C-alpha cells in the first residue's frame with residue numbers, strides 16, 4: 001500500500017464544482033487584486049475567528065511581518081519566539097529589524113513553556129509570539145497574564161492551527177493581532193500562496209492594510225515605506241469556497257488522530273500529548289522516537305510518506321549564524337529536531353490507510 005504524507009485530492013474532488021465556480025466568478029469579473037472576493041473572504045474569516053478585523057495578504061510570513069510593523073515593533077526591540085517552530089516565525093521578527101529571543105518549549109506539548117518566558121524578558125522586550133505548533137493550542141492564560149503584567153504585546157502565529165480552541169475559545173483571539181497562512185498544505189489552504197492577519201484593533205488593521213499595499217492609505221498617497229503583499233481575488237475566492245468546510249475538515253483530522261492515539265502502541269514511539277485545555281486541529285501528527293531515522297526508513301519502505309518538523313532547529317541554521325548559538329544552547333528544541341517524525345494525516349484518509357499506518361508502526365522493533 002502507498003500512502004502519501006499529504007494529498008489534497010479527496011477535498012478537491014468533493015469541492016470540484018465550487019472551486020471551478022470560484023475561478024469562473026473571478027475570471028468573469030476580470031478583476032484580480034483588491035476587489036469583492038477579497039472583501040468577502042476577509043469578512044467571513046473575521047467572523048469565523050470571532051475577531052472584528054481581518055486583512056488578507058500574500059502569505060503567512062507577511063501576515064506576521066505586517067502585524068509586527070503595524071504594532072510599531074522594529075530596530076532596538078526584542079520579541080520572544082519559541083525555539084522550536086518553523087523559521088518563518090523568527091524571520092518575521094528579523095525582517096522588522098527587531099531581535100529574536102528564543103524560549104524553550106514544554107517537552108510534552110512542544111509549545112512555548114510559559115514558565116520560561118519571564119526570564120527572557122528584558123527592557124527591550126516588546127512582544128511575545130506564541131506559535132500553536134502542529135495545530136495544538138498554546139497555554140494562553142499564563143502567557144496573557146505575563147504579557148499583561150509586563151506590558152507586552154502578544155502576536156499569535158496561527159499558521160498551523162486554524163480553528164483550534166483553547167478552553168473553548170478560538171486561538172488567534174487572545175493577542176492583539178494574529179497571523180494565518182493559507183499555504184496549500186495548511187488546515188485551510190489556498191491553491192497557491194495566501195495569508196491573513198486578524199486583529200481586535202481598527203487602527204492596527206488600517207496600518208496592516210496600508211503596509212501591505214505600498215504604505216498607501218488611499219491611491220497614490222503613501223504614508224509608510226510599505227511592502228507589496230495583498231490577497232489576490234482568485235485565492236480569496238478559493239478560500240471562500242473552502243472556509244465553510246473547515247470545521248468538518250478539522251473534525252476529520254481529529255478522528256484520524258484519535259485512531260492513531262488509540263491504535264499506536266509501541267514502546268519505541270512517544271505519542272502526542274493533549275492537555276485538558278486544548279481542542280487541537282492536528283495540522284501535524286508528531287510522534288517522537290530515539291530511533292526516529294530507523295523508524296522513518298521502516299515506514300518509507302512500507303510505502304508510508306513521512307516528514308520531519310523540523311530537522312534543524314533555528315538557532316543552528318546558517319541563516320541565524322550571526323546570533324552565535326551552538327549545539328546545546330536549546331536542548332529541547334534540539335531533542336525535538338532529533339526525534340520528531342510526522343505521520344500522514346489528511347482530510348479524506350481512509351480507515352484502511354489509517355490502520356495500515358498503525359499496524360506498520362506497531363510492527364517496528
Ligand SMILES: *Cc1c(COP(=O)(O)O)cnc(C)c1O
Pocket residue numbers: 059060061062085086088089131157159160180181182183193194195
Ligand atoms: C507555514 C508557516 C508560516 C508561514 O506561512 P507561509 O504562508 O508559508 O509564509 C509561519 N509560521 C508557521 C508556524 C508556519 O507553519
